[in-house]
Amino acid sequence: MRDAGAPFWTEREEDLFAALGSAPNGLTSGEARERLVRYGANATAVSLQRSLLAKLGKRLAEPLIAILLIAAGVSGATGDWQSFAIITIIVLASIVLDLLQERKAEAAVEALKHSVAVMASVRRDGSLVDLPVHDIVPGDVVALRGGDLVPADGIVLISHGALCDESLLTGEPYPVEKRPGPCTANEPTDAFSAVFAGTSLVGGEATMMVVATGGGTRFGGIAASLQSRVAPTAFERGLHALGALIMRLTGFLVLFVLLTQLVRHGLTLESFLFAVALAVGLTPELLPMITTVTLSRGAVRMAARKVVVKRLSAIHDLGAMDILCTDKTGTLTEAKIVHVGSFDSAGAPASHVAELVRLNSRFASGLRSTLDDAILAAAPAAADGWVHVDDLPFDFERRRSSVLVARSGERLMVTKGAPEGVLALCTQVEASDGTTAPLDAARRAAIVALIDARGREGMRLLGVAWRRIPAERGTIAIDDEADLVFAGCAAFLDPPKASATEAVARLHKAGVRVKIISGDAEPVVRHLVETLALPARRLMTGADIANLSDATLAARAVDTDLFVRVSPDQKSRIVRALRRRGHTVGFIGDGINDAPAIHVADVGLSVDGGTDVAREAADIILLAPDLGVLADGVAEGRRTYANIMKYVRMGTSSNFGNMLSMALASLVLPFLPLAPLQVLLNNLLYDLSEIGIPFDSADAQELAKPRSWDMGAVLRFTLVMGPLSSLFDLATFALLRLGFGAEVAAFQTAWFVESIVTQILVIFVIRTTQPAWKSRPHPVLVASSLTALAAALLLALTPLGAIVGFVALPPAILVAIACVSLLYLAAAEMLKPLAMRAAPHRQGRRRSWPA
């Protein structure tokens, strides 16, 4: 790239073209190909998917694993080759098992994400082509429209009222204007002629030449860190807290075992290894794998329903979501907007109003909205000799656009926009015969009533007004949007989506409240809600919201279902207010005006045809804009939650109970309750049995309500089921020592069998809140658990077990173990309702939201 020194925006356009070997017509595709090799892909975020080898290295370097391998090495050095070999094999086998599962899952999700990658309009070989953003190279000439992301750093060659949102980089909330020309400012924030990767165009149009790509961009690093810095969700925080708790308990237990062994036998290599093996057994090392695999299986299943998940953890957020905010167009309507006609201030069809609105649509620069498209589609815009002089592009705060046009010495400014807003700028009104009259209170009231009546019929309206401008004026400013003559309205229809009724009902049944947040007018939204028979309680307007403090808004927003005439900023304020009340909020939208709200929602959703900024801000993209598939997605999210909770329950109760019992037993036994090798083997087989969890199905009642992390429930489960499991372990222990007088080898074999049998089988009890026999587990889970169980029994009950020190057990002991295990399973089944009583989903105040 060019040498650093003076910032690129201080240089002249020609010099930059020369330095980068480019021209206003862009690069040839051959040249671009070479540059792509030279400069690398235009990607700032480092791939999260590390190589398999690096991941393996990271696992091996984990303290417990490292200690275990070192201890194995020491065993080997002292001549105990058998232990060395077996430990190493067990450790590596469990790591590889884990890694392969995770790898496969990640690859599937990565492929899905590619299908919704952002494209850019790039000039190659003289014409504009759509290319993936990461193929852009320095020297490329790129065309940008409102709603596009700026794909790389560069200078502005042409601008039509280009407005850039740089808030992500500068914190400055207002869009800044961009125009060509060298700029002397040194600070990027003042560089009006430069655009930067990571920002977006929110209005107007621009053509840029790329100066730096990928890691070479000014804010590349910041943008990447912003992207990855997604605040952890309640669920993730819960899992971390649990992991930390288990780690602490583990440390405690290991110290305890080491101390007692030290006091009683002096510290031997074997007792040290035993302690480490216990720690390994306790570590919820499968949790990341189970989470990733469960989520990615969810993602793949959702992809089949045309829902692409960009952020995996958004799936369980979807399951926890209890409020879904949606904009109107596209999700509740067909987004097939048709210009059905224009009427004058008296409500009579008026062709000259239609001509005015067409003039505006034809010459307005910047954001071309679906309304403009509809106007121009209804009739080709014959300019009738009018030429464009200047214009004020549309923005979502003003909700209008104006153009200045000229024809033979005459200059006219035509404004169109939200009718009540346009009317407020008018002081005169044009009658059907073309004469103008002052807009007195009575005339104003009549027009307001007319607009209201048409709105209630479901018509979306744009008010149209005009004013003459002195012929010498070449530009217009916002101040000129005053003293207008009200001409009439253009009317549009957008058919309601019939399928929305059922979809909303399904979401409601699933405990998800649907709120409509629209920039459109009240009567239009009301009409839609009535047509679709959507449940809707209170209504609030943007004007109401502007007068409320955040706290008051939060209190009122909860039981308001309709928000009308809200600005983009208010959309995100509403979402933040609802989140502050402890709700898990989803927001679905497609426009530039929706992007901020999508960004702050727990689950940001957009549709495939949406603007780049909306799609970039979203966690989930719907390839077909249909709320129905979202209801399926919600069920999917709850299922993943249920499956992850199964693993959590296993880890906190049976697994923990078993390890605890072993630590206690080591206190009183003259020998170790299990040899270190056997503990590791136990752990490996148990891991194996749980591999099927991500595949498992969830009971209907698990899917009926929003689910979010509930530490209380986890603790209750642990406090009931943990001691129960220990109780039966200790009974086994007493039986073996006092009843059968078992010595080392027999004791260890018997304990191993009891421990693994109960651990594995109890999963069928605690995987459901229903009676175990009523809920059918997934075949993969059955297969993985029974395979692990068979392997354990094969080892313990055949001569094969001699490798790890097992001996043949007398039938009496086997029968006793079988009885204890059965009793344990029965007791677990009986106590289960107490441990898993579904806590009512607490609406609101459930989660303290970090300010």
Ligand SMILES: Nc1ncnc2c1ncn2[C@@H]1O[C@H](COP(=O)(O)OP(=O)(O)OP(=O)(O)O)[C@@H](O)[C@H]1O
């Ligand atoms: N091209 C345009 N020119 C003038 N005014 C416009 C234009 N596009 C939109 N408006 C005005 O701005 C308002 C808000 O825009 P829009 O309806 O797109 O918002 P929204 O929140 O995305 O609505 P929805 O819920 O229907 O998706 C419109 O109701 C209309 O009055």
Ligand SMILES: [Mg+2]
């Ligand atoms: Mg919209």
